[in-house]
Amino acid sequence: MTTVYDIPANIFIEELAKKLKEDTRVAPPDWAKYVRTGVHKETAPIDEDWWYLRCAAMARKIYINEPIGVKKLRVMYGGAKNRGSKPHRFKKGSGSITRKGVQQLET
DSSP, X not given: OOOGGGSOHHHHHHHHHHHHHHXXXXXXXXXXXXXXSBTTOSSOOSOTTHHHHHHHHHHHHHHHTOSOOHHHHHHHTOXXXXXXXXXXXXXXXXXXXXXXXXXXXHO
16 A cells, blocks of 8 residues: 655645645635745745645645644744854744645545
8 A cells, every 4th residue: 555655745734735726624814815834935836826835735744743742743844044144043844834735635
């Protein structure tokens, strides 16, 4: 039987995102089109289906790293913040996006 480990991540995430888009229980909140995915990002996501891709990627990460919470997922989706002439510093990803995505996946 084929498992998540046997399928390349990008193919699995794209197919799962298509399935999640068809499911009415997973939908981006009203504010999702205006937000950045973390303080380390300068702009909001360009892709209109970014919410479904993020939820699919989170579902895969939850399956692979099983006992995992919002705190660890925020770290996984974090990145280096550009602070001008000062050195970059790591910043966590958005907690609200992660929390709402996990809540929708639980339903």
